[in-house]
Amino acid sequence: MLELKNISKEFPGVKALQDVSVTFHNGEVHTLLGENGAGKSTLIKVISGDYQPDGGEIRVDGGLVRFRNSREAIDHNIGYVHQEVQVIPESTVAENIILDQLKNFASRGFINWDKANAFTQQYLDMVELEVKPTDVVRKMTVAQKKLIQIARALALDASIIMLDEPTASLTESEAENLFKIIGRLKESGTVVIFVSHKLEEVLKISDRISVLRDGELVGTIENNNNVKKSDLVTMMVGREIVLDKFMGFLDVKKDEVVMEVQGYTLENNFEDISFRLHRGEILGFYGLVGSGRTELAKTILGVFRKDAGSIYIEGKEAHIPHMRTALEKYKIGYVSENRKEEGLILIADLQDNIGVTVWHRIASKLRLIPQKPEQDICREMVDKLAIKTTGIRQTVNHLSGGNQQKVSMAKWLAAQCDILIVDEPTVGVDVGAKEYIHQIVWDMAKKENKAVILISSDMPELIKLARRICVFREGRIVGEIDGLNDGVEKTYAEVSAVIGQYLA
Amino acid sequence: MKGRLRQINYRQAISDNRIFVFIVALFVIVQAINPGFITANNVKIIFQNLSIEGMVAIGMAMLIILGEIDLSVGAIMSVSCCVSIYLQPYGILPAILASIGIGTLAGFLNGALVVKSGVSSLPITLGTMGLMNGIVYVVTESQSVPGTNKSFLYVADTMIGGINLVIYLFIALVVVFEFVLQKCYFGRSIMAVGGNRFAAEYVGLRVDRVRVLVFTLTGLLSSIAGVMTAARYNIASGHIGEQTALAVITAVLIGGISLSGGEGSITKAFFGYLFIISLQNAMRLLKFPPDLSTIITGALLIVILAIDAVTIRRNQFK
Amino acid sequence: MRPLQFIRSQTQLVILVVVFLICAAVVPEFLNERTVLNILKTVATSGIVAIGLSVVVIGGNLDLSVGSVFSLMCVVSVKMQNTSPWLGLIVPIVLAVGVGALNGFLVTRFRLNSIIVTLGTMSVWAGAALLYSPTIMTVPGTFYEKISNSAFLGIPTYVYVFFAAAIVLQVVLFKTKFGRSLFFQGVNPEAAEIAGINKNRSTILSMVICSICVAIGAILQTSRVGSGYPISGVGLEFSALTAVLLGGVSIAGGKGSALRTVIGVLMLQVILTGMILMDIKHDWQSIVKGALILVALTLDAWQQRAAARNPGGLAA
Incomplete structure (x- = not known):
């Protein structure tokens, strides 16, 4: 059983979590819901040891714990399947799966590969992944890599497993298989913490759902037949949305x-x-x-x-x-799926980000870029897309995800x-x-x-x-x-x- | 980029412009210890020393803003110096033109190699640096070779209004390049590419062309510095420019320009370099042993990097 | 293994043999026993530095300060030897641990680029060496001379030390947890981080190993030559890096081995010796090294790019 009591976490200028208390029981699938920025990912990272809470306490089976880093959480049998696909492509399947527990297979610094491969095969069978422990991961599909990631968490024999958007790269049947595995974990008494924004899936497999909004816990509800998607959305957003x-x-x-x-x-x-x-x-x-x-x-x-x-x-x-x-x-313009790495210049301000596509249009013969036309176009875009910002000189890095995406799109609109x-x-x-x-x-x-x-x-x-x-x-x-x-x-x-x- | 937010974040503002604080602090402290520091004569000396290598700093500033680096700038300076000394017998103008031409070409080669190979500019320019240094040592046979044409010295010694011509040249270059960086298409492209190369590519900026051009310009600036070195000291040697890369990089970083690129200004680099030269001048005045001076410059680089890593400017949580 | 496959997998070894043969063909004195011995002797001291450096590069970092540290260790070792031979052995090594730890600390604690950091420390240690011992110093005879003069099968002991060190590092890189983690880290730092690999510890350890290798190299050098210069290491970082790159270690990290670096070192020395025997002026060496670095880098980049050109999300 995992208890979070009055957890708070603050970052410079942002209260990511305020006084959040949730209890996760053994053998239950407990889903965390919330918009981006609601505190979901922060909460997960507090549990996984990546962040240390500023206030509140964490109890595992009644005992107080404090994780100074993610290594300590892993040592406490907390498995965390990240949202991003995280495998080491140059390594074999076995190396990837035993990554967190190398010391169990190493005697005096040397690794016992026979033991490791046998161990790995168990978990490959469990997730129904047909690859050999000695295969190199690099050439595998995204779905296979995801399953390896999941197998790695399972291999920890964790008492608490967190899955962050695990079905993003899986087909229906693979997702079904995953749900079966989750079901088995439930039966063996594992605490399963599930994060997803696919409301259909959440309603399908959760026992209880905790909704976060603006860093606070809105409520924890039982998933019985009366809960509808719109109820969840209302809790997440705080108002009715059609x-x-x-x-x-x-x-x-x-x-x-x-x-x-x-x-x-x-x-x-x-x-x-x-x-x-x-x-x-x-x-x-x-x-x-x-x-x-x-x-x-x-x-x-x-x-x-x-x-x-x-x-x-x-x-x-x-x-x-x-x-x-x-x-x-x-x-032809392309609004990238990866705005942080491909779409925006994070350290630059709105004017630079949006203006960049119009430079070649407004540049004078001397290749000078006149301030006024650039600023006018930028302001026009900000109004048109209702971008919430303190001014076109604000650094894009400080905007919320939604506003950043708007900026990313704005420049393409400006590009005509x-x-x-x-x-x-x-x-x-x-x-x-x-x-x-x-x-x-x-x-x-x-x-x-x-x-x-x-x-x-x-x-x-x-x-x-x-x-x-x-x-x-x-x-x-x-x-x-x-x-x-x-x-x-x-x-x-x-x-x-x-x-x-x-x-x- | 110096963004003006509606509400001014004071901590941020000071952090961005800390070089001015450093310089003021330096001058005040040193002056207190040795009043000979801030005298018309000493300031002149400082600016004299500043003007030649300072040109290289302009180029390095642009490169670092671009997100690249060039360890071979000192070597290019040395090569140009060497060429102008050896070609003196053929006349001053041909010698100067040839030197600048070769230096610019060297810069272009750096750029072409970095862009075409896709390898990081750091190891590549380490290689070209060795290559060019080697060439100078071979040509000079590891000696210091004096120039034969005394009138070459006049180039550097000309005074206008009591101030050396070279200083005017340097200031002019600073102004021109700052203007281009902040106001022109090319300069803003440099900032954009430095900020996020992929994003710049996607919006149709000519990323590769910008990169090669900046390396070439840096070569140009380094070669002008080389020619001026030859004019002032009339000697070619493999040792010229040995410390330049380190000094200039430290200068740019101390001025407040981030190694990750995308932001900065030539003015900041200028003041950063002013700081370094003033510091070296001060250490000489205060009779520090020269080797201590090297240690301090190296340590300074590390300290600045560490401070940078810890400041608010690093947005760690978004 | 079929011949083509063999050549592909052991490119460096093949190139070494080819280069050796070319030199032997051009310069008949090459096949002389004395020449080969000379190569081995020179390689021993600079080679240890190179294999230490390769450990750092595999981890994804670089250490430009090896040259200055070498200078410092030379003079420290010599000065200590004047007091007691054992101090001349122990003090540099202890100091090296400190130097390496400092490099590692700066890189990890502040998350700085190792190249720039070591550019700074390079300056610091170079100045320190000059301050500590402005002139050349000599070593009193006895203990070290005995070591440097002893030989087994006609090959000096210190050459064996070099090969032994290479084998030790090879084992460390490929068989230990630390070594494997270093490879992961070099290739994909984020994944390694998430896997709970203690990147900081690995980085610091790799830098300490490198500095210790430098210290050992310096000790061997001073015993062999009988004196220490405060500028003996100038340019060493350049040569060491050339050797490391020639040995097929990728500048991006994650690829390479200690034994391959040995081949790289031998390759470089064969080329340089060949040049000397062909009466090519010493100054050309720098040019050749620079060119070799560029060639090695371009080849390495070419290989990396071929892999990146095709994102291959569906490759099964």
Whole structure:
């Protein structure tokens, strides 16, 4: 049993956790819910030893514990499966799985590989992963790597296991298998702490749900049959939000094919991809993490060199050797899924981040960049996207996730592209900003007549916004759904069933 | 970037501009110990020493803001100095042009190698440094070779209004480069690339071109410094520029420019370098043994790095 | 193993043999026993430094101060020997632990780039060496001369020390927990961090090992030559790094081995000896070293890039 009593944690300028008390019982699946910034990840890191609480206490089975670092938590049998895929690619499966407990296999500093491999095989069987302990991890799929990560936590024989968004890269059947494993852990009395933002899944497997908001615990509820998604959302956001709002009808110019891709292939990433994109359309790319959609987008942009295929922009064959060509010649923009590493210059201010795309337009003959036009455009974007900031001189690093994403999108709006590829725009964005960003994407197609490719692994989001959805699986398009948002309302259930079929 | 927030964060402001605090502190303290420090003559000496290597600091500042580094700047300086000495018999102007040409080319090679190979600039410029130093030693046969054309010295000794021409040149370069950095497309591209190379690439900035260009400009500046060194001392030797890389890097960092790039200004680098030279001058005045001086410069670098690592500027939690 | 595979996996060894043969062909004196012996002798002292450095590089760091530390250890060792031979042995090693620990501390505690930090400490120790002993000092005879003169099978003892050290480090790198952790750390510091590997301890330990190797090298050098210069280590960091890179250690970390570095050291010395025998002026050595570093770096980068060009999310 794990008890958290009056846990507080403060960072410079931010109260991440205030007086949070939760009890996790043996043999229960206890889910933590909350928007980003609500304190969920901070709480997990307090349990895992990565952070030390400023106030409050942690008790394991009644005894007071204090973890000075994550190593100590591991030694106390707390397993933590991180959200990011964390494996060491250069090493073998066995090395990855016994990583936390090397000393159990080492005598006087030397490692007993026979023992390690046998040990590893046990856990590989448990997660139903068909690889050999001696295989090198580097060449494995994202899903396999994730399962290795999970096996590693299981191998600790932990009494407390924390899973942070474990199903993000798993297929339905792999996720089902994971739930079975969780069920078995429950039976053996393990404390299972689950973190997910997929409300359907949360309602499916949780025994109890604790919701955090703005660093405080809103409440812990029993998951009985009366709990609905909207209840959870209300708890998370603090106000009623209409989920899956009907956006209206998209006016797609069916006879204006803005982009046509034929037979695009990049070995080990995607194969034989063909699609058409029309003006005024939102085309969705649905697939799990690792299904090749981002790589496809980047190949279209010229980041990676394709092995085969051709692309036509406005009817003419296009050659895109470099990102700059994509932007300047063909007016294709890309809102990256990884805003911190690819989309934003974190130490720079809003003016620099948004202005960067307009420099070449407003630069004078002397290559001088006049302040006023740049600032005007930036202010315009800030207003248009309702970015919460103290001014265009504020450092982007200090903005919340949602606002950062808005800045990332703002610069592409300022760039005046005709075609936009938007990649996972609402990952790590709180529910309120999420609605706003959906509206931005919608308006891009509806009001500004741009062509948008929306890459997302959030089914409700795609169904809400897209006109057509291409379903990706392991690098291929396995199906397409047409006729959404075109005048006839379809239910979420109908559409997701079709998608599920394609992925089965 | 010096951002002006609505509410001024005082701690941040002082941290960003700490170089001014350091300089004032240095001057006050040293003056108290030895009043000969702040005299017209000594200040002139400080600026004389400053003006040549200071040009290299301008280039290094741009490089560090870009997120790169160049250990071979001293070597480029040495090569240029060497070329101008050896080509003196052919006339002053050809000698100067050739030196600057070669130095700029060296800078370009650095840039091309770094960009094309994809290897970090640190080990690459370590290699080019050895290469170029080696060339100088070979050509000079490890001797100090004096120049033959005495009129070359006039280049450095010309005075306008009692102040050396070289000082004017240096100040002019500082002003020009600062202007370009802060106001022009090229300069702002440097900041953007230094801030996040990928993001800059995605918005269509010519990242590779900017990088190569900055290395080339640094080569240019180092070669001008080399020519001025030749003009002032009229000697070519493999030892010239030995300490330059270390001194200039320390100067830029002390001025408050972060090694991770994306922010800074030439002014800060200037004051950082002023600090280092003043410190060395002070140590000479106070009769410190020269080896102690080296130790202190090295230790200073480490201390500055440590302070940087601990300051608020490092946003650890977002 | 098929020949092509063999060449691929043992590239460095093959190159060494090829280089040796080329030199032997160009300069007949090369195959002389004396030449080979000379190579081994020179390699012994600078080679120990190189293998120590390679441990650091595998961990993802760099230590530019090895040259200055070498100078310092030389003069310290000599001065101590004047008091007592044992002090001349112990003091440098103890000092080395301190130096290495300092480097490691600065890098880990403040999370600084090891290159810049050691650029600073390089200056500090260089000055310290000069302050401690402004001129050359000589070693009184006896104890050390005996060691440096003793030989087994015609090869001086200290050469064996070098090879022994290489084997010890090889075992440490590949068989111990510390060694394996170092490789992880070099290749993917974040993953290593999360795995609970104590990166700080590994980094500090790797730097201490490096400094100790430098100290041992200095001790061997001073016993062999009979004196210590305060600037004897100038440029050593450059040579050591060249040897390390030639030995196939990746500058990015995570790849390499002590034995490979030995090959790198031999390769470098063979080339330099060849140059000397061909009457090429000493000054050209620096140029050659610089060129070799660039070549080694480019090859290494080429290999790394080939891997990165294809993200391969689906590679099964």
